[in-house]
Amino acid sequence: MHISFISYLLSTMTANNTVKKYTPFPALHFPERKWPQQTLTKPPRWLSTDLRDGNQALVQPMDGDAKLRFFQHLVKFGYKEIEVSYPSASQTEFEFTRRLITTGAIPDDVWIQVMAPCREELIRTTIEAARGAKKVIVHIHLSTSEVFREVVFNMTEQETIELAVRCARLIRNLTKDSADPEMRQTEWTLEFTPENFQDTSLEFALEICEAVKAAWEPTEENKIIFNVAATVEVAMPNVFADQIEYFCTHISDREKVSVSLHNHNDRGCAVAATEMGQLAGADRVEGCLFSNGERTGNVDLVTLALNLYTQGVDPGIDFGNLNEVVDMVEELTKIPVHFRAPYAGKYTFCTFTGTHQDAIRKGYKSRARLEERLGPSAKWRMPYLPMDPADLGRKHEAIIRLNSQSGKGGIGWFVNEVFEVDMPRDLEVAFTRVVKSYSEEKGVEITHDIIEELFRSRYMLPKPEGVQLLSCKLRTGKVCSAKSNGVNGVNGVNGHAVSGANGVNGHANDHANDHANGHANGKPKPNGKPAIHEHTNTVHLHANIAIQGVRQTISGSGDDILTSLADAVRGLGFCFDVLDYKTEWQHHEGAGENDESTRRSAGFVKLVSGDKTAWGVGIQEDSILASLHAILSAAAKLE
Structure with missing residues (x-):
């Protein structure tokens, strides 16, 4: 006991020491925030990065054919901005970009986005890969957080700004200001990502973005894109929303800037953070279908779009056949969509409880x-x-x-x-x-x-086709006699002939209706008998039936058709009382213009004999035949 207590204390101390390794993310003092009072009333600009960020995170990246199929599906779904490659990363990526352009696979209204780090030789390769395209976004990234600058790049804030500006000017010289006429025929846009924006001081993030914007000189018609990314999610969604609103309200020339969100899911909050970021003023969202991407993945574009849909906002993306989307992504990425994934999982709309x-x-x-x-x-x-x-x-x-x-x-x-x-x-x-x-x-x-x-x-009867109703006569105080219409033919009530097998099911006259359906939901009295209908006439039934080909004549009387039929079946040697019953029928229109409409009747009967009870069910086109099947099935189980 003493040793166990000491072990417990030691484990507690170890846990407490471990927790002390971590520092709470600082909240932003921003009392003038307005995003909590905003609502989402329109979709953002969407960018799919499945072919770049998503693809680089796969154990086995897609080849050119697979990426082309994925691209075509993204276009079909309605995406107008698609990050297609990292051309300087490999020859495969470079050649895929060229293939899209030279084969005319890119619709005129779709922007392709190509990505490069802030390195001159890699930027040149990237722009060359995009030569001849109609609309291109050149996306460069540079990590601006303190930990990356100090630990990874060993750069000061000023050195980081100078590098970003040099790269922006280089891209401008190679594209919209190029001496090459072919390059000037393309509509070029610049996207700059201060990578790890969430963990970057807002003052420095604004300073470097202002410098890049001045070097690029955007217009209201062709905005520069600042991708203020949660490359690693380290803050709560509300803190991120404060950061976005602060950035949106403090960047100059806001009308010439598109603020883009690229949230990763390290804390499991990417969807919430992205939605709050839009409330805070962001214009554009980047992500992957079903949250593919490095580590815990990018924000899930499917969830974001359908969240808007359920709020009455058209997301502009067509997920009307979501099973097709799931099948395509699973096939090409080799990653299964989780059974409980929002909207798309196999169990999402299922319940077992x-x-x-x-x-x-x-x-x-x-x-x-x-x-x-x-x-x-x-x-x-x-x-x-x-x-x-x-x-x-x-x-x-x-x-x-x-x-x-x-x-x-x-x-x-x-x-x-x-x-x-x-x-x-x-x-x-x-x-x-x-x-x-x-x-x-x-x-x-x-x-x-x-x-x-x-x-x-x-x-139900094991072989329902083995029981046939050959003819039937009904009377309620008056003799009813009309010629049978053959197998399953049924005669009417009160002297009115019924055509076909479905007559008593509601199409002879109102009196037939009363007796066919008036006791459809009869409930048993305390003594186990069905409640008596207000109509006091006794229904007398006389029928010819065939059981396994053997003809039988049965007769019985009761308060309505079903109880008179039960009385008649007793004549076959069965002993039971009726505890409960119900009949119903449905009218089905034909599927085509030449198809006839049909009716289906169902009879449910609960019988009792001694201490045994049994339910029987019959489903036929004819109501009397359905009731006969139900009674015979239940009676057989009481034997």
Whole structure:
């Protein structure tokens, strides 16, 4: 005990000493900040750096063909500024840049961006690679933070400024002021990155940017880009927003400057910091799809764009088929998108928990009613789902996933998707026990196929085609006799003939409707019998059926069609009472102009015999046949 206590004290002391190695990032005293009161109402200028920053971070960088495919997809999605290469880094990078230009792969409205460090010979190579392009951004970077200047480059602030200015002047001489007519035909823009801006004193960051701007001489029509990067994320997002607002409000000639953000995710706050940076006045955002990039990656352009979308702001980027975006990025980068990645992950719109599933199921029912009144443009309002998966090309069937933790809401959802019916609540509860038991025993996720197999084997006839309704006569106080229309033909109520197999399902007359559907949701009395309808006439049923090819004649009476049918089935030797039942039908329009509309009926019956109960379900085009299937299935399970 004594030794353990001493060990605990030693470990605590070691931990405390370790913490003392780190210094809190200093907050900026900036009481005049305005960004907390701002809102995002428009998208930024987007720059994808997937082909440069993202590519250099891959274990196996993309070859020219892969980069070309990626570039074409970025153009398709709507990106107008794309950093394509670091031409001085390798011959592959140089040749890819030339390939884009010489093959005409770059649309006229797309700017390509090429990057170089502040070294004269590498800048010359970079500009030569971009020769002949229509619109080019030359991006140079130089680390300005104290730790990099002292530890890596051994340079003073003044030496750093002088180097940046020399490079800006060199680029100007080689591009927009060049004596080469071909170079002057290109529209050139300069981007300067005071690398590690977040860890650079604001006074020095402003001083070096002012010097570079004076050397380049931008215009309002062709702004210089200052990429105030969180190359390594070391501060909280609110501190970064203060830095951005201070920079934006203190840089001169603000109308000639585009302030760009390039946030890395070292603290896991890149998205928040970038959004706050835009509130603080930044105009442009650089990043990669799904946060690819060095170390923890660049800010995720997909999340940023779709965050805007959910706030009613068009991001200007088309992610309407997000699965295609995921597939492309995973194939070309060999990096999987995380299952729980915002918007794009396979589990993003899925829930396994019963309470979540029930809320989402109710939400979709409410949504359907809302769209009936207002159309598909009705505002999105859904429990647990901030965005409609359909807007991203995701299928609703993937929203709810089933396992042993799932509840009746999710299981009912799956049954509805497989069979297009809504179960009675008691059946939902019973079937939920069946599904959860199966999942616990097998240790597997429940799929649509498993749901269908379990539901059919538990509640439906094993061979439904083996039971046929050949003819049926119904009367309520008056004899009803009309000629049968053949197999599955049904005669009408009160002397009105019904054509086809679906007559009693609501298309003969109002009286037929009353008896076919009036007890559709009949509830049992305390003694286990269904509630009696106000209509006091007894329904008499006489039918010819065939079971496995053997013809049978059955007759019965009851308060409505279903109970009279149950009474008739007892004549086949079954002994049971009806505890609960429900019937429903749906009208389905044909898919094409020559397709006929169809109706599907579902019958749900709960029977009891002694201390045993059983549910039966029948789904057919004819309502009486559906009820017959349900009764026979439940009765067979009571034997």
